[in-house]
Amino acid sequence: MNKVEDMRTHTQTRDDRGTSDAGRRTGHPGRGVPTPPARRRYPVLVLGAAVQLLAAGGRWDVAAAAWLFPVLLLRFSRTGRVASGTLWLWLANIAAAVFWLFESALGFSPVTLAGAVALAALLTLPFLLDRLLVRRLRPWMALLVFPSALVAAEFVITQLTPFGSAYGSLAATQYGNLPLLQLVSVTGSYGIGFLIAWCAGVVNLVWETASWRPVRGAVLTYTAVLLAVLLAGGARLAFFPSDAPTVRIAGITAESSVLRAQKAAFSHVTGGRRSVAEAPPAGLEPAMNAVENSLLAATRREAAAGAKIVVWPEEGVRTLAVHERAAIAAAQHEARRSGIHLEISLGVYSTTGPAYGRDEALLIDPHGTVLWTYQKAHPIPGSEPFTPGDGKVPVVTTPYGRLADVICYDADFPGMMRVPADIMLVPSHDWAEYGRPHTEKAALRAIESGYALVRQDAEGVSTAFDNRGQVLATTDYFTTGQQTTVAYVPTRGATTLYDRIGDSFAWLCLAAVAALLAVGVLRPRSPRERTAAEGDRSRAPAGEMPY
Structure with missing residues (x-):
């Protein structure tokens, strides 16, 4: 074989591998990434999409899945065309969002499906930005693209959409890992997402690089940061326990038999809240009165057992607008008689539009004085027609610390939950498929803002957490x-650092995305980078641009 044939054979061998050994020794994210055939790329996509279903923030979450699926989907994104890869990743994210609707029994409607598609688009953007920028930046910058962009996407979802943190927050998948979750007292929930996405970038860097030496700095830096987070979180739990006095709090629901009877009575009324308000009183009022009497009896029982604060669930009492004052008066009488702070929640049915009712909570002190009347600020999109409240979280000082209150879905909005309270009361009303994961997400708010949180759920899992997210009681x-x-x-x-600095970490990540995008677009390439890019283009299949 002559020299020309030998060189041709050597070049073909490099092309068959998809990249040169020199390219795989760079230690640069995305550089020298081989372009495997479709039969090898798409199984990675399918596996990543399947694993993502177990990290959607629902009842079937597996904590490890949240760390694994970004690794696989990032690998798929970096080894194919930009346009087709982004489309496939968008479809994978849509599948995860639709699966979350299914496992949470939220139902499929134009509103929920449109929301799934929109949320999936936002969660696809981090992969797209990584794909476009990772080969145009210096190695340390390239590793920041994906985690910063993922935090930015989570932040935008929480701030600008009506879904809050109910979907799309990777921190929610890590419930129970208390040392790790202590990080949210500094960064909010976004710090957990950053760590998970950063891990995906580092693992892909190792995957793409044949030699240990070019990647050891990135691996050791990430490992040191993760260990520091876990050690600091563990130390916070072990060495800084709360030494505050405690108060006995009871969360109650009505007896299941009277609740079933009320549901049966309501099932005979067709239409919305206005129809309930206009229905013949004889058909509904006995059932509603039975639920109210059951709650009042349970309140007396728990007060006699030593409870100083009693909490009813969201819409614990359903009442017509004309009877609202009577329902409140009965609760005031019970608070005075039992000498307790009583938090009641009312679902009010009215003939006055456009909402035809209210979803409200009131706190009554032992003198029978109403300390606050709070209306739900975030009705669930598509299913609750209430007029939203003003979003001002009430806080009052009592002998048992500063008490505050929101209602159910409000707790999925971290911004409004950052208030100077000692105990946050969260009356809620979920359902079997969603009660447990929704209550678990509320634990993040307790750690973020440094207060205990009591979430009494009408049809779900009720839990009291301390300000470290530790479970005090659950039913x-x-x-x-x-x-x-x-x-x-x-x-x-x-007082937590997150209390003081708010969403500074998320804003910093947003600024980092803007800066990295600017650098990636404006920074001129070095001769070595241009040579590497030309090599990538020459190895790409016909019609494919690697970036």
């Missing part, structure tokens, strides 16, 4: 005839 509505959650809750919270 499941579907495993008992009358759900009662009793916890001794610390009466003094803690």
Whole structure:
């Protein structure tokens, strides 16, 4: 074989591998990434999309899946065409969002499906930005693209959409890993997403590089940061426990038999809240009165057992607008008689549009004085027609610390939950498929803002958390005839760094994305980078541009 043939054979061998050994020794994210055939790329996509279903923030979450699926989807993104790869990743994210609707029994409607498509588009953008920028930046910059962009996407979803953090927050998948979750007291939930996405970038860097030496700095830096987070979180739990006095709090629901009877009575009314308000009183009022009496009896029982604060679930009492004052007066009488702080929640049905009712919570002190009347600020899109409240979270000082209150879905909006409270009361009303994961997400708010949180769920899992996210008590509505959650809750919270700096970390990530995008677009390439890019183009299949 002559020299020309030998060189041709050597070149073909390099092309068959998809990249040169020199390219794979660069230690640069995305540089020298081989372009495998479709039969090898698409199984990575399918596996990543399947694993993502177990990290959607629903009842079937597996914590490890949240760390694995970004690794696989990022690998797929970097090894193919920009346009087709982005489309496939968008479809994978749509599949995850639709699966979340299914596993949470939220139902499929034009509103929920449109929301799934929109959320999926936002969560696809980090992969697209990584694909476009990772080969145009210096190695340390390239590693920041994906985690910064993912945090930016989570932040935009929380701030600008009506879905809050109910979907799209990777921190929600890590429930129970308390040392890791202590990070949210500094960065908010966005720090967890950053760590998970950063891990995906580092793993892909190792995957793309044949030699250890070029990647050891990135691997050791990430490992050191992750260990520091876990050690600091563990130390916070071990060495800084709350030493505050506690108060006995009872969360109650009505007896399941009277609740079933109320549901049966409401099932005979066709139409919305206006139809309920206009229905013959004889058909609904006995059932509604039975639920109210059951809650008042349970309140007396728990007060006699030593509870100083009693919490009813969201819309614990359903009442017509004409009877609202009477329902409140009965609760005031019970608070005075029992000498307790009583938080009641009312679902009011009215003939006055456009909402035809209200979803509100009131706190009554032992003198029978109403300390606040709060209306739900974030009705669930597509299913709750209430007029939103003003979003001002009420905080009052009591002998048991500063008490605050929001209603159910409001707790999915971290910004409004950052208030100076010691105990946050969250009356809620979920359902069997979504009650547990929704309550678990509320634990993040307790850690972020440094207060205890008591979430009493009408049809779900009720839990009291301390300000570290540790469970003080929990009960499941579907495993008992009358759900009662009793916890001794610390009466003094803690000021967290997140309290002081708010979403600074998320804003920093947004600024980083803008800066990296500007550098990637404006920075001239070095001769070595131009040579590497030309080599990538020469190895790409016909019609494919690698970036």
